[in-house]
Amino acid sequence: MSALREKILNTATDLFQTRGINSTGVDTIVAVAGTTKMTLYKHFHTKEGLILEVLNKSQQDFQNWLDDKLNSNSKAPADKIKQLFDFIEEWVTSPSFLGMGFIKASAEFPNEENPIHQLSSKQSLEFRQYISKLASEANIKDADGLALQLSLLFEGAVQAEQMNRGSGAIKYAKKAAKLLIDGATHH
Amino acid sequence: MSALREKILNTATDLFQTRGINSTGVDTIVAVAGTTKMTLYKHFHTKEGLILEVLNKSQQDFQNWLDDKLNSNSKAPADKIKQLFDFIEEWVTSPSFLGMGFIKASAEFPNEENPIHQLSSKQSLEFRQYISKLASEANIKDADGLALQLSLLFEGAVQAEQMNRGSGAIKYAKKAAKLLIDGATHH
DNA sequence: ACCACTCTATACCGCTCTGTATATATCTAT
DNA sequence: ATAGATATATACAGAGCGGTATAGAGTGGT
Numbered sequence: 001m002s003a004l005r006e007k008i009l010n011t012a013t014d015l016f017q018t019r020g021i022n023s024t025g026v027d028t029i030v031a032v033a034g035t036t037k038m039t040l041y042k043h044f045h046t047k048e049g050l051i052l053e054v055l056n057k058s059q060q061d062f063q064n065w066l067d068d069k070l071n072s073n074s075k076a077p078a079d080k081i082k083q084l085f086d087f088i089e090e091w092v093t094s095p096s097f098l099g100m101g102f103i104k105a106s107a108e109f110p111n112e113e114n115p116i117h118q119l120s121s122k123q124s125l126e127f128r129q130y131i132s133k134l135a136s137e138a139n140i141k142d143a144d145g146l147a148l149q150l151s152l153l154f155e156g157a158v159q160a161e162q163m164n165r166g167s168g169a170i171k172y173a174k175k176a177a178k179l180l181i182d183g184a185t186h187h
Numbered sequence: 188m189s190a191l192r193e194k195i196l197n198t199a200t201d202l203f204q205t206r207g208i209n210s211t212g213v214d215t216i217v218a219v220a221g222t223t224k225m226t227l228y229k230h231f232h233t234k235e236g237l238i239l240e241v242l243n244k245s246q247q248d249f250q251n252w253l254d255d256k257l258n259s260n261s262k263a264p265a266d267k268i269k270q271l272f273d274f275i276e277e278w279v280t281s282p283s284f285l286g287m288g289f290i291k292a293s294a295e296f297p298n299e300e301n302p303i304h305q306l307s308s309k310q311s312l313e314f315r316q317y318i319s320k321l322a323s324e325a326n327i328k329d330a331d332g333l334a335l336q337l338s339l340l341f342e343g344a345v346q347a348e349q350m351n352r353g354s355g356a357i358k359y360a361k362k363a364a365k366l367l368i369d370g371a372t373h374h
Numbered sequence: 375a376c377c378a379c380t381c382t383a384t385a386c387c388g389c390t391c392t393g394t395a396t397a398t399a400t401c402t403a404t
Numbered sequence: 405a406t407a408g409a410t411a412t413a414t415a416c417a418g419a420g421c422g423g424t425a426t427a428g429a430g431t432g433g434t
Contacts, residue, residue: 004381020295022209025421036382037423047422099297106350107294108207110286121350149340149363152356156343163293163308169339176336176367183366191411212391223412224393234392 005043008033013054017098021051021108051105051116058101059123062091063130070134077137081181084134085174088154092161092170099162103155127151139186146184153177192230195220200241204285208238208295238292238303245288246310250317252278257321264324268368271321272361275341279348279357286349290342314338326373333371340364 011033015024026047030040044050069087070080091097106120132147140146153173160169198220202211213234217227231237256274257267278284293307319334327333340360347356 002380018297020209020297022207022295026423027421036384038383038425039381041423042380103346104294104297106346107291108209110205110207110291110349112352117350124347124350145359145362148356148359152340152343152347152360152363153336154343155346156339156341159290159293159342159346160311160339162297163304163311165299169335172332172335173339175332176339176363179367179370180363189410213393214391223414225395225413226411228393229410 002043004033004035004039008035008040008043008050009054009057012050013058013101014098016051016054016101017104021105048115052119055101055105055116055119055123059127062100063127065091067130077134078139078185081131081134081138081140082178084131084150085153085170085177088157089170089174092158093166097161100155100158103158104162124151124155127154135184140181140184141186142184146180149180150177153180189230191220191222191226195222195227195230195237196241196244199237200245200288201285203238203241203288204291208292235302239306242288242292242303242306242310246314249278249287250314254317264321265326265372268318268321268325268327269365271318271337272340272357272364275344276357276361279345280353284348287342287345290345291349311338311342314341322371327368327371328373329371333367336367337364340367 008029012024012029015029015032019028026037026040029050030037033040040050044053066087069090070083073083073087074080102120102123105116106124109116109120111117112121128147128151131150132143135143135146153176157170157173160167195216199211199216202216202219206215213224213227216237217224220227227237231240253274256277257270260270260274261267289307289310292303293311296303296307298304299308315334315338318337319330322330322333340363344357344360347354
């Protein structure tokens with residue numbers, strides 16, 4: 001894969017997060033990435049195509065990182081879901097964290113028929129399903145219900161963190177998650 | 188207060204929610220509102236000024252509606268906080284609900300020095316403080332902590348509803364809220 | 375040495391954006 | 405009836421947007 005393509009992708013990811021998607025022009029992206037529009041448009045057919053690829057890559061990076069963490073730190077399914085918010089906290093409080101792409105994108109493209117909105121919605125659903133799988137492996141009866149609740153806490157905490165960097169909201173989300181998980185677990 | 192001014196404000200509120208703020212031009216607003224740019228710019232000095240007023244009015248409408256509901260339905264503080272998510276559900280599932288302004292606005296203007304972002308952040312904080320007041324009146328010890336958790340659930344549920352209209356996420360947020368409130372209450 | 379390919383540089387098109395200038399119309403208060 | 409405020413209609417300026425055209429520079433393989 002082309003190094004320039006990667007560079008454009010990473011630059012766009014940063015700029016979209018820090019300045020907004022609609023507010024970031026293609027000219028700005030290529031200027032910061034140190035290339036030209038011709039090169040960008042050879043790798044990505046339209047700006048919308050670039051946005052979709054940025055969203056996909058961002059979500060893949062997050063999901064892969066999280067999955068690795070969960071699998072390397074513990075094998076027991078009951079432990080995995082309990083550790084979920086520990087790793088989410090690590091991700092969200094990392095200095096390189098600038099926000100979750102699909103959350104911001106869905107706000108900037110509120111029309112449900114817009115491809116960017118649809119991808120955001122799909123990613124949100126997929127993450128929820130990932131949590132649900134963790135929950136059902138931990139033998140929790142209403143796995144989907146718990147997963148939905150945890151995803152609300154997650155998205156709320158990310159939202160709070162995007163609004164006020166270093167707000168510490170994630171710490172309280174973690175506590176709430178623990179309570180919800182305990183409440184949903186068979187005793 | 189001018190009727191046209193009101194009309195512009197309401198039209199802008201709708202369009203910002205359904206099409207996004209940056210994607211909604213001033214020309215579109217005046218065309219839908221049935222007036223002209225000259226009139227708009229006599230009432231609002233800049234588009235940013237209009238956005239700020241839209242955000243303020245939206246939040247005031249929500250807060251006033253919620254406060255009225257809570258005060259008319261019950262006087263006991265312990266009941267008020269328990270009913271909080273019942274009314275939030277009523278608000279969010281109403282057909283006229285199109286999203287929360289400050290959540291979308293903070294995503295479209297991620298820079299923390301941007302006035303629109305700052306107002307969004309302030310409104311989020313004020314709503315959290317409102318919940319905290321409910322909690323402390325209900326004699327809950329860690330009122331701020333519970334308020335933060337409930338606000339995360341709220342913002343997460345709104346986020347989910349904005350992504351998928353009629354997702355039913357708010358029902359699960361309500362259940363989670365009940366569990367958190369019970370857990371934080373003295374027995 | 376030459377070809378094919380990728381990247382650069384720069385200029386441009388057509389459109390949309392915010393905001394303003396100008397001139398006209400409508401309405402109300404005295 | 406007339407003055408003053410308010411709204412309309414329309415045109416325009418200046419900038420930025422996404423996307424393309426064209427021509428040339430660098431680089432690797434054969």
